Amino acid sequence: MKVLLLNGSPRKEGNTFAALTEVAGALEKNGVQTKIISIGNKPVQGCIACNKCGELGRCIFKDELYEKVLEEVKEADGFIVGSPVFYAGPNGALCALLDRLFYSGGRLLAYKPAAAVAVCRRGGASAAFDRLNKYFTINNMPVVPSQYWNFVHGAKPGEAKQDAEGMQVMRVLGNNMAWMLKNLSSGAAPIPEKEA
Numbered sequence: 001m002k003v004l005l006l007n008g009s010p011r012k013e014g015n016t017f018a019a020l021t022e023v024a025g026a027l028e029k030n031g032v033q034t035k036i037i038s039i040g041n042k043p044v045q046g047c048i049a050c051n052k053c054g055e056l057g058r059c060i061f062k063d064e065l066y067e068k069v070l071e072e073v074k075e076a077d078g079f080i081v082g083s084p085v086f087y088a089g090p091n092g093a094l095c096a097l098l099d100r101l102f103y104s105g106g107r108l109l110a111y112k113p114a115a116a117v118a119v120c121r122r123g124g125a126s127a128a129f130d131r132l133n134k135y136f137t138i139n140n141m142p143v144v145p146s147q148y149w150n151f152v153h154g155a156k157p158g159e160a161k162q163d164a165e166g167m168q169v170m171r172v173l174g175n176n177m178a179w180m181l182k183n184l185s186s187g188a189a190p191i192p193e194k195e196a
């Protein structure tokens, strides 16, 4: 069992990374493998609405980031997306990637448990969290809960680790995702038939 954690911050080892690392630690303790991929700080191509992905089954743009995430998504049993809050929303570069990923490869993620994590200095986490959850809930993905909404607070890189409650929420999220993955893998009930 493997969970892909996508770090939507241009800071490779900033606060979003710290939050995702805490989730990953809890998953690993439960015997679930993890991989964290960062979107990095290079420009990210957005969707141009060409609709070619409908024919190709993938995006026409072949940038390294999209290729890497698409390959990892195929392997993953669960998906967690973390983002810093920029002007009360997720990082625009992350949304550019997710628009293309879900439009062209949503079928690879359907029925896989997912969660969003929003990291901010002070405000806007709720709006960013809602925006990210929209990708999952339009795509048949069960959303994993925690004991509070998945927010961690901090400004300078590393400060997130001082948010004890936020870190606790991250650990509970990891434990809950492991629990959901294990239950779903029993196959006790088949995936519902898809309606056209």
Ligand SMILES: Cc1cc2nc3c(=O)[nH]c(=O)nc-3n(C[C@H](O)[C@H](O)[C@H](O)COP(=O)(O)O)c2cc1C
Binding pocket: 009, 010, 011, 013, 014, 015, 016, 017, 083, 084, 085, 086, 087, 088, 089, 119, 120, 121, 122, 123, 124, 153, 154, 155, 156, 157
């Ligand atoms: C362009 C920009 C916009 C930001 N907007 C917000 C905001 O709306 N609310 C907030 O609390 N913090 C805001 N921040 C602060 C970041 O969310 C915060 O520093 C966060 O910890 C960064 O995470 P990272 O280290 O993973 O990049 C903003 C930062 C930047 C660079």
